[in-house]
Amino acid sequence: MGTKKLGSGEPVIRFALLDEVLNLARANSLWPMTFGLACCAIEMMAAGASRFDLDRFGAGVFRPSPRQSDLMIVAGTISKKMASAIQMLWDQMPNPKWCMAMGNCAISGGPFEYEGQYAIVPGADLIVPVDVYVPGCPPRPEGLIQGFLALEDKITGGENRNLLRRFHRLGGKKKSWLG
Amino acid sequence: MAEQFRKPVVDQIYTLNLGPQHPSTHGVLRMLLDLDGEYIVKADPTIGYGHRGHEKMGENRTYKQFMPNTSRMDYLSGMLYNHGFALAVEKLAGIEVPARARYIRVICAELNRISSHLLWFGTYVMDLGGFTPFLYAFDDRERILDLLDRVSGSRLTYSYCRFGGVARDVDSGFVEGTRSFLQRLRSRFPDYHSLVTENVIFIYRTRGVGVVPAELARQYGVTGPNLRACGIAYDVRKVEPYEVYDRFEFEVPVGVNGDALDRYNVRLAEMEQSCRIIEQALDQLPPGPYLNEKAPFRVRPPKGEVYQAFESARGLTAYYLVSDGSACPYRCHIRVPSFGNLHVLEEVLKGTLVADAISILGSIDVVVPEIDR
Amino acid sequence: MARLNEVLEKLRQILPADTLSFRDPSRTGTSCCARVGLDRVREVASIFARGGFFLESLTGLDFQDSKELVYHFNTYEPGARVAVRVLCPHGEAAPTLSDLFRSASWQEREVWEFFGIPFAGHPDLRPLLLPEDADFHPLTKTFGVVNAYRKREEIYG
Numbered sequence: 229m230g231t232k233k234l235g236s237g238e239p240v241i242r243f244a245l246l247d248e249v250l251n252l253a254r255a256n257s258l259w260p261m262t263f264g265l266a267c268c269a270i271e272m273m274a275a276g277a278s279r280f281d282l283d284r285f286g287a288g289v290f291r292p293s294p295r296q297s298d299l300m301i302v303a304g305t306i307s308k309k310m311a312s313a314i315q316m317l318w319d320q321m322p323n324p325k326w327c328m329a330m331g332n333c334a335i336s337g338g339p340f341e342y343e344g345q346y347a348i349v350p351g352a353d354l355i356v357p358v359d360v361y362v363p364g365c366p367p368r369p370e371g372l373i374q375g376f377l378a379l380e381d382k383i384t385g386g387e388n389r390n391l392l393r394r395f396h397r398l399g400g401k402k403k404s405w406l407g
Numbered sequence: 408m409a410e411q412f413r414k415p416v417v418d419q420i421y422t423l424n425l426g427p428q429h430p431s432t433h434g435v436l437r438m439l440l441d442l443d444g445e446y447i448v449k450a451d452p453t454i455g456y457g458h459r460g461h462e463k464m465g466e467n468r469t470y471k472q473f474m475p476n477t478s479r480m481d482y483l484s485g486m487l488y489n490h491g492f493a494l495a496v497e498k499l500a501g502i503e504v505p506a507r508a509r510y511i512r513v514i515c516a517e518l519n520r521i522s523s524h525l526l527w528f529g530t531y532v533m534d535l536g537g538f539t540p541f542l543y544a545f546d547d548r549e550r551i552l553d554l555l556d557r558v559s560g561s562r563l564t565y566s567y568c569r570f571g572g573v574a575r576d577v578d579s580g581f582v583e584g585t586r587s588f589l590q591r592l593r594s595r596f597p598d599y600h601s602l603v604t605e606n607v608i609f610i611y612r613t614r615g616v617g618v619v620p621a622e623l624a625r626q627y628g629v630t631g632p633n634l635r636a637c638g639i640a641y642d643v644r645k646v647e648p649y650e651v652y653d654r655f656e657f658e659v660p661v662g663v664n665g666d667a668l669d670r671y672n673v674r675l676a677e678m679e680q681s682c683r684i685i686e687q688a689l690d691q692l693p694p695g696p697y698l699n700e701k702a703p704f705r706v707r708p709p710k711g712e713v714y715q716a717f718e719s720a721r722g723l724t725a726y727y728l729v730s731d732g733s734a735c736p737y738r739c740h741i742r743v744p745s746f747g748n749l750h751v752l753e754e755v756l757k758g759t760l761v762a763d764a765i766s767i768l769g770s771i772d773v774v775v776p777e778i779d780r
Numbered sequence: 781m782a783r784l785n786e787v788l789e790k791l792r793q794i795l796p797a798d799t800l801s802f803r804d805p806s807r808t809g810t811s812c813c814a815r816v817g818l819d820r821v822r823e824v825a826s827i828f829a830r831g832g833f834f835l836e837s838l839t840g841l842d843f844q845d846s847k848e849l850v851y852h853f854n855t856y857e858p859g860a861r862v863a864v865r866v867l868c869p870h871g872e873a874a875p876t877l878s879d880l881f882r883s884a885s886w887q888e889r890e891v892w893e894f895f896g897i898p899f900a901g902h903p904d905l906r907p908l909l910l911p912e913d914a915d916f917h918p919l920t921k922t923f924g925v926v927n928a929y930r931k932r933e934e935i936y937g
Contacts, residue, residue, distance in 0.1 A: 262430050266457055266776050267482035267564055269434075270526070274552075274562075277545035292430040307779075309911045310435060310456040313427055339475055340459045344467055344925025346918055347460040347910075366563050455909035462894075463918050467927055498807065628834045628883040641856040647805070710935050714809030714852065714861070725809070727839060727850070731935050735927045742837035742852070750886050779909055 248384070254298070254324060255380035257286040261297035263317070265304025268331035268366040272303045275369035285376055294320040299379070301372075302352040305333035305340055311349050318356045326383070328375055329358045332365045339365060420448060423761070427456045433530070433768070434775030436749070440761070447764060450756035452749055457779040465739025470496050470570065470706045473739065478564040480741065481777035483526055484720040485564050486519035486555065493568035494649055495715035495726040500570065500708035507695040508572035509651045514585065514688045515555060515567060517681040521592070522551040523720035524674045524681075531671070531769040532603055535612050540603055547595060550588050557581055571702030582689055589682050596679065604675070613667035617755055617767030620665060627754075628747035631722020632677060633771055636662035636669035643718035655687045667770035674772070707734050721745055721772055741780060745773040784860040787831040788812060794823065805859040810852065813863040821849075821866050822875050828853045828862070829880040836861065838887040840868075840895035842921045843932040847897055849874055867932075868897055876901040894919040 260282075264272055275282050282288045291297040294317045306314060318327070329352040332338030337350030352358055359382060362375035381387055387394035395401075426437040435456035441449040461480060465473050477492045478485035490512050497504060529544030552562045558577050559567035567574050603609050619629065621637040634641055642659045644652040660676035662669025708730040716725040722744025729738040748771050756764050791800060791814060805811040816824050828835075833853040841848040851864040868874050876899040878885040888899040889908040896917035899905060907914050921929040 263428060265435055266459075267479055270482060270563055273530075274545060274549070277549075278542045279546065279549045290430075292428075294428075304776075305457065305459050307456055307458050309458065310427060313456070317428060339479070340464070342464065342467065342925075344463065345460060346463070346916070346924055347458050368562065455907070455911070458909045460918065463924065466919075467925055623882075625832070625834045626882040628836060628881075639856055646856070646858045710937075712808070714863070716809060716861075723836070725837060725852075727837065727852075729841065729935065731928055731930055733928060737928060737930065737935060738839070738841050740837070740839040746886065747883050750883055754882075 251384045255383040258299045258326070258376065258379065259289050259291050259297045260287055260299045260301050261294055261317070261321070262290045262292050263300055263302060265302070265306065265310065266333065268303035268333070271366040271369055272301060272330065272372060275372045280369035280373065282373065282376070285373070285380075287376055294318075295322060297321060298324060299326050299328060300356070301328045301330050302334040302356070302358075303330040303366075305338065306349040306352060306355065307347055308349055311355055314352070314355055326359045326379060327352065327356050328360045328362060328379060329353065330362045330372060330375065331367060332363060334358075335361045335363060418443075425764075430534075433773055435779075436768075436773070436775045438764075438768075440756075440764070442761065445760050447756050447759055447761065450753055450764070452752060454749070454775060454778050457776040459776075459780070461741070461780040462739055465736055467735060469734045470708075470736065473736070474566045474568070475564065478566060479776070480780060481719060481721065481724075481743070481745075481774045482563055483523040483774055484519055484724075486515050486559075486567060487717065487719045488724070489565060489568040490516050490650075491715055491717040491719070491724060492726055493570055494717065495713050495728050496570050496706060496708065498715060499711065499713040499728055499730055500703075500706055502571045502702045502706075503699050504572055505696045505699060506651075506693050507576075508697050508699075510688050510692045511558075511573050511577055511697060512568060513650055513652065513655075514577075514685050514692075515558065515565075515573075517685045517688070518551050518555060518585070520720045521678050521681050522548045522555075524678050525551075527674065527720075527772045528599070528603075528671075531772075532609070534765055534769040535609065537603070537606075537609070540599065543595070543598065543602070547592055550591070554581060554584050554588060557584070569698055569702075570706055571699030572697050574698075576697040582692070585685060585689060589685060592678075592682060596675075599675065604672070610668065612763075612766050613671060613770065615664070616667045616763050617759070617770060618664055618666045619751060619755055623751060623754055624665070627751040629722070629751050630744045630747065631718070631720075632670055632673045633665075633722065633748050633751075635660065636673045637665035638663060641723075643716050643723050647716060649715075649717055651688075652684075654691065655684045657681075657683050667766055670770045670772075705734055707732060716742075719744065721774065721777075722748060741777075743777045743780070745775070745778045749773045749775075749778060781857060781859075783832050783855050783857055784811065784862075787827055787833065787862070790827045790831075791824065794827075795820075805861065810861045810863040811859050813865060815865050815867075818866055818868060818872065818874055821851075821864070822877065822880070824864055825851070825853075825877045825880050831855070833860075833862075835877070835881040835883050835887065838884065838891060840891045840897055840919070841932075842895060842919065842929075843935075844921075844929055845931050846870060847895060848932065849891065849897065873898040873900045875899070878902055893917065896920060 334352040341350045360379045423440045427435040437453040439451040477488040525544040525548045529541035532540040559565040657680045712729045725742040727740040731737040799815040833855045836854040837852040846869045849866040854861045893907040
């Protein structure tokens with residue numbers, strides 16, 4: 229069990245069953261913010277187009293304004309010049325909000341991270357708290373959809389109800405209960 | 408008596424920050440617009456939000472290691488950039504390319520050009536407010552991506568070209584798939600024309616908007632469809648033919664006025680011409696090796712330099728490589744067309760409405776990470 | 781070919797013959813390469829400007845003994861690309877071409893921020909791609925991780 233630390237943005241009063249319903253609603257209508265920085269943006273657009281159709285997951289409504297979105301998909305390389313803008317956009321998003329690092333550049337700097345790199349921030353999690361990492365250069369739209377589904381699981385706590393799902397995600401290995 | 412209630416008219420210039428995060432800036436572009444009401448008085452594009460240090464990486468990577476970088480500069484013309492880089496290094500190092508590989512490269516490059524123009528078409532009309540053509544264009548584009556995925560393994564950032572040929576041969580499935588795709592695309596062009604080109608709202612939003620005079624285009628080094636829309640038929644594939652482009656019959660479409668409608672028409676006509684090139688290349692595709700087996704594994708070109716220009720989807724792109732005889736370039740400079748294409752907006756946006764500015768910016772077809780390199 | 785020949789004729793008149801070298805454009809990309817001193821850059825560039833050329837690319841090279849600016853001028857004719865190379869000793873400024881070619885204003889800003897070569901007379905010399913407060917010049921061979929730092933004659937003889 230353990231104690232839960234209250235971070236900023238977590239609700240102070242919890243309503244049990246109502247929370248679960250709200251989380252289900254939030255997970256199935258994630259509104260991403262159009263935040264394409266580089267090549268991954270094109271695959272994000274392709275995921276929103278008709279072949280891969282993010283709309284069937286409720287996530288097809290890309291909002292340009294951070295104030296109207298609840299998911300920031302960092303798609304592309306973060307240059308040092310852009311880092312402060314990312315921080316500002318994250319702060320402008322209202323709670324509850326989530327962040328997805330799409331592509332190798334947003335995860336760890338990707339193909340541009342080398343010893344002498346002076347221009348990029350190697351990874352979005354150095355600036356904003358990332359919930360889901362979607363690897364690939366660029367990830368296929370199916371990969372992005374898998375990222376969405378993983379995020380939905382995280383929001384609804386699906387793995388708490390369906391332990392077999394967690395078992396499969398961890399590659400068939402038992403998670404150590406020592407923490 | 409009415410005079411005492413009349414508020415004084417204050418002339419004020421309002422600075423509006425467009426970007427770097429905005430649905431229609433095609434990458435991370437920031438424009439500082441000085442507005443007088445709704446009219447733009449001054450436009451200052453600020454770039455660099457996608458700067459990744461490609462040129463410095465080029466000096467620290469071997470020629471082979473730099474190939475993935477080339478796709479990621481202009482990710483919509485990834486195959487074209489690979490192609491140009493392979494040509495540059497082959498020229499520098501004196502590596503021969505078999506005929507079959509040349510034709511395969513041309514076919515893949517022209518498919519990439521069509522996919523880039525399709526994406527531009529979809530996003531441009533989406534910027535103007537029409538969402539449906541975006542879905543049509545992406546549907547056709549997915550078929551091209553499937554074909555290129557089949558040969559190269561990747562949908563967007565291919566590293567398909569090698570020094571001396573290509574990485575993998577094309578099979579009959581690719582050839583048949585390309586032919587049926589061309590048939591399908593040609594049957595879709597009437598849809599695009601009836602949906603968009605003849606749409607009166609689209610015409611009002613693009614005719615006479617963002618006129619770039621030919622002299623201004625020369626001053627700013629504008630190339631590609633933007634220059635051809637001004638009436639100058641300059642296409643690197645015709646003027647400095649590289650690979651096997653001199654063996655194909657195709658036209659270079661030009662516009663008249665240099666406005667957004669002309670740029671749109673030129674790009675749509677270019678898609679048709681690319682279809683012609685692909686057809687002829689498929690007909691002429693010779694059997695043989697797809698890679699020069701004798702090409703050195705570790706490429707160390709002799710000391711010297713090369714300036715290889717080619718026509719990417721956005722205009723004249725060039726690699727300027729300086730070799731000091733070692734495995735890494737001494738200098739790797741890339742001349743990108745979007746640099747001049749964006750710069751000309753400083754002049755063109757003066758006196759336009761903000762809504763027209765979005766239309767002009769979309770019609771120029773910039774990919775900002777290639778400017779930022 | 782008309783524009784190129786006109787311009788080459790004018791160049792031949794003002795530049796000494798050993799600074800002009802002609803080569804096959806299909807092998808190297810340029811049909812002619814002119815080596816010009818810093819003091820004559822504007823004169824040469826104005827010949828290109830009046831001749832209907834555009835400034836295709838401007839870049840720098842960093843060697844141990846000096847820096848070098850490489851201008852590529854082109855026009856809408858086949859085989860018309862001309863390279864102009866200007867040796868620019870470390871720390872010296874180059875003249876600006878932004879009144880002759882409007883694209884030069886951004887190209888020179890880029891060379892300034894990456895190589896540290898200032899352009900005298902430039903209306904607005906501030907970083908273009910790097911952050912506004914950047915005080916380093918990344919493409920010089922004294923910054924960051926560098927593979928090789930050579931003298932000019934090691935490459936060009």
